[in-house]
Amino acid sequence: MSSWLSSKRVLCIVYVAAMFVVAMDATVLNVALQTISRELEVPSAASGVLNVGYLVSLAIVLPMAGWLGDKWGTKRVFLLALAIFTGASVLCSSANSLASLTLFRVIQGIGGGLLTPVGMAMLFRMFPPQERAKISRALILPIAIAPAVGPIVSGLLVEYFTWRWIFYVNLPIGIPALVFGLFWLREHREPNAGKLDVSGLLLSGPGLALLMYALSQGPLHGWHAPQVWIAGMAGIVLLAALVKVELSVEKPLLDLRLLGNRLFRTTGFIAMCASAGLLGMLYVFPLMYQNALRVSALDTGLATFPEAIGLMIASQLVPWTYPRLGPKRVIMMGLVATAIIFIMLSMVDASTNLWFIRALFFGIGIFLGQTVGAVQIAAFATIPPASLGRASTWFTVQNRLGPAIGLAILSAILIAVGTGTANAAGEMEPNLMAYRAALLGAAGFLLFGVGAACWIRDADAAATIRKPAAKTPAKEQAAPAES
Known part of the structure; x- marks a missing residue:
């Protein structure tokens, strides 16, 4: 590896690219929802399931991201997640029904849920505390700028091309980052990662998913709607049980x-x-x-x-x-x-x-x-x-x-x-x-x-x-x- 292409610089490039597409994806879809509903011939309110499916799948896999990175290796899990997210973008762009598009958004959420915590752990392991102020550029770009750019990109693509392009734009960033990381990222495993905390996974995944569902659907359907308050209460109960379980486990999820x-x-x-x-x-x-x-x-x-x-x-x-x-x-x-x-x-x-x-x-x-x-x-x-x-x-x-x-x-x-x-x-x-x-x-x-x-x-x-x-x-x- 050349002196310019240091391990730290490689990690920053791959991290920023991957996090940018994930962060932009959070806002790029909203502007296109009305157009998607019209072309797929479904009511506008029904298209909200695209965001719900993404949020729920993301919440289910998010708690296990840290353990997977420690156990299987951060490079392997990060690139696998990036491949899932990028591949799901291709599938989303080719969807011809709301059901198929929702399924592909769920797959996208799985990739997005694993990417962020594993990438952040890689970044902070590579840079010691006294160097972290210098990498603020890498931290802010994907987290804060991408959501601001998303609506503009989406508006332009929907107006002059087609809604499918809001998913195509992930490819010119995701594919090079995947190839770049495959050749030059370093692997890291934690020798004391321990076994998977199955009880924590069974409580945290559904608990977070139900709570996220209730929070996202409450304003739309009303907080008194049965599906909202039942999901919210079930999520709170599962997360309360999670607190008790995780405090008694040696290696909690x-x-x-x-x-x-x-x-x-x-x-x-x-x-x-x-x-x-x-x-x-x-x-x-x-x-x-x-x-x-x-x-x-x-x-x-x-x-x-x-x-x-x-x-x-x-x-x-x-x-x-x-x-x-x-x-x-x-x-x-x-x-x-x-x-x-x-x-x-x-x-x-x-x-x-x-x-x-x-x-x-x-x-x-x-x-x-x-x-x-x-x-x-x-x-x-x-x-x-x-x-x-x-x-x-x-x-x-x-x-x-x-x-x-x-x-x-x-x-x-x-x-x-x-x-x-x-x-x-x-x-x-x-x-x-x-x-x-x-x-x-x-x-x-x-x-x-x-x-x-x-x-x-x-x-x-x-x-x-x-x-x-x-x-x-x-x-x-x-x-x-x-x-």
Whole structure:
């Protein structure tokens, strides 16, 4: 391997490429749902099963991702997951019915559920704590920029080509990343991975799947719908049983003991709040802009796109701000500033200047981008290498639950306030107050994160703040912090 093509650079390239297609896939489908429903001749409401199937399959396999990587090898599992995701994209593009497309989306969810935690564990094993601020560029790009790009890409492809192209776009990224990783990624196995925690798998997979189903379907069918509340209650019961079982197992599938680490526990909660607020805002604002202010879908995407530019700049700033200000200040300042911007977005009306809106979204990218980078760097600062697989799995579970909780609560706010009001002629007029209340709710999630950030101690993340020595062995890691 050449000096330029180092193991670290290879891993960053493959990680960013794989995570980018998975993250973009989370938002690229939504814009095309109406077109897909029309071409497959099914009701618009029925197409929602495509997202539900993906979320449920992802939730089922997600808990076992860390163990699989430790047991079978991170390279093998990561590339297998990438091959499943990319292959399922081909199948999705060729589907000729809603049933077949749903099945292929389920397969896609299996690949996506394994990719994120295994890739994150690989990244943090390769880079010691003191070097992790430098890789913030690799962390932010797929997590934050891809969801912002997805709606624009989807709008252009649906308008000028066909909805099938939203799945084709995964191939030029996924296939080269797969080949590149096959030849140059390094394998890693944990010798003490232990046996599969079958009881944990049987409780966590269905429990998370049922809870995700309830959170995603509650706003659509109503929380009193039997299929919603029964699924939600069953999910909660299974997850409650999971807590008792996992605390008694020596090698649990979801290691709840990691939550005894204050820094990991706090940053995980902040990440959940940040993802709930951001994804919730990206759901509510386009609805308000299109339904209430009568702006086209493409123009809405272009209005929100400056967020991605801000995130790109933020990824360059994190290696400078993180060691100088410390994770606590970076996280708190970023969350407070972003919450203020969300409040300003709630005041937007038809007369608001478009460039002012774009400037606000640019600011979201700048501030929240640094928060996301700082949270991920600090979260694993005190996690020993042997626990990184399970830690990344737990961190990913929280990050998946965050948007689901955020969308459920903000959708409930929209329904409670009412997105439409009847005028004197009996016609329905859009109700801006509903969208404004939901955007304030998104800001509330960020403020919860600010409260949690008060418990962060920069001393706990000292290993990630130190400047790296001239030659630092990759195996050196910080000891776990006290609870």
